[in-house]
Amino acid sequence: xxxxxxxxxxxxxGRVCFAQxxxxxxxTDSAPxxxxxxxxRKHVHHIIAQxxxxxxxxxDIRLQQVLSTTNIxxxxxxxxxxxxxxxxxxxxxxxxxxxxxxxxxxxxxxxxPSLVSLKNKLILSEHPLFIHALTDILLHELGHHALNAFYSxxxxxxxxxxxxxxxxxxxxxxKVNVELDEEGxxxxxxxxxxxxxxxxTSQHEKxxxxxxxxxxxxxxxxxxxxYSQIATVLCEQVRPAIExxxxxxxxxxxxxxxxxxxx
Ligand SMILES: [Zn+2]
Numbered sequence: 432x433x434x435x436x437x438x439x440x441x442x443x444x445g446r447v448c449f450a451q452x453x454x455x456x457x458x459t460d461s462a463p464x465x466x467x468x469x470x471x472r473k474h475v476h477h478i479i480a481q482x483x484x485x486x487x488x489x490x491d492i493r494l495q496q497v498l499s500t501t502n503i504x505x506x507x508x509x510x511x512x513x514x515x516x517x518x519x520x521x522x523x524x525x526x527x528x529x530x531x532x533x534x535x536x537x538x539x540x541x542x543x544p545s546l547v548s549l550k551n552k553l554i555l556s557e558h559p560l561f562i563h564a565l566t567d568i569l570l571h572e573l574g575h576h577a578l579n580a581f582y583s584x585x586x587x588x589x590x591x592x593x594x595x596x597x598x599x600x601x602x603x604x605x606k607v608n609v610e611l612d613e614e615g616x617x618x619x620x621x622x623x624x625x626x627x628x629x630x631x632t633s634q635h636e637k638x639x640x641x642x643x644x645x646x647x648x649x650x651x652x653x654x655x656x657x658y659s660q661i662a663t664v665l666c667e668q669v670r671p672a673i674e675x676x677x678x679x680x681x682x683x684x685x686x687x688x689x690x691x692x693x694x
Contacts, residue, residue: 567617574601
């Protein structure tokens with residue numbers, strides 16, 4: 432049985448995404464790394480080292496074991512929309528989409544500055560948003576491993592949002608304990624970049640409208656729970672600016688019930 436977390440996409444489309452197989456032979460790619468990929472690898476390495484220290488300090492043997500046995504890879508054939516996934520089928524593996532990493536970096540450097548006022552542009556520039564987003568993704572995936580919160584084709588759909596919620600709750604608690612992504616904006620940044628990507632690249636209107644609505648719902652949830660100044664800028668200016676820029680695109684209404692998952 433395959434045990435996976437397809438995370439963001441899974442939350443959006445439930446079990447549909449499990450129909451996709453995945454080739455895990457991904458470690459032989461010798462193509463040169465982009466600057467974003469290189470930065471993300473270094474940061475992930477840094478966080479893992481911080482977590483090792485934290486686990487050692489508090490005597491959390493279980494976390495130490497998870498950190499020591501989880502392999503992280505950056506495949507190019509995981510789409511931007513999938514973001515990341517985890518499995519413990521043949522060893523612990525976290526896969527972070529390299530196209531997503533490149534997209535996130537490009538969104539933050541090329542798109543975001545054009546979506547806000549000069550004053551807020553300065554506020555945004557003071558925060559390492561790329562690092563925050565990457566931190567959130569990595570901790571969320573580690574949360575699946577730490578809690579053994581994996582699901583498969585055979586998992587009742589009702590359990591999936593619970594596992595996603597628990598993985599994120601674990602990540603959020605670690606952020607507090609280790610003082611990472613302290614403004615709590617990592618997930619909002621990822622979701623805004625995904626929403627922008629969906630508007631720019633979508634080919635199939637109905638499916639894209641569903642994706643957009645699902646991402647909007649998740650942004651709403653995150654924004655309702657975030658109170659920092661930077662979250663306010665992202666939620667009250669960047670998100671409406673993205674919507675405004677693409678406001679005449681894909682007006683397919685979807686019932687909220689089909690996407691009403693709690694992350
Ligand atoms: Zn997940």
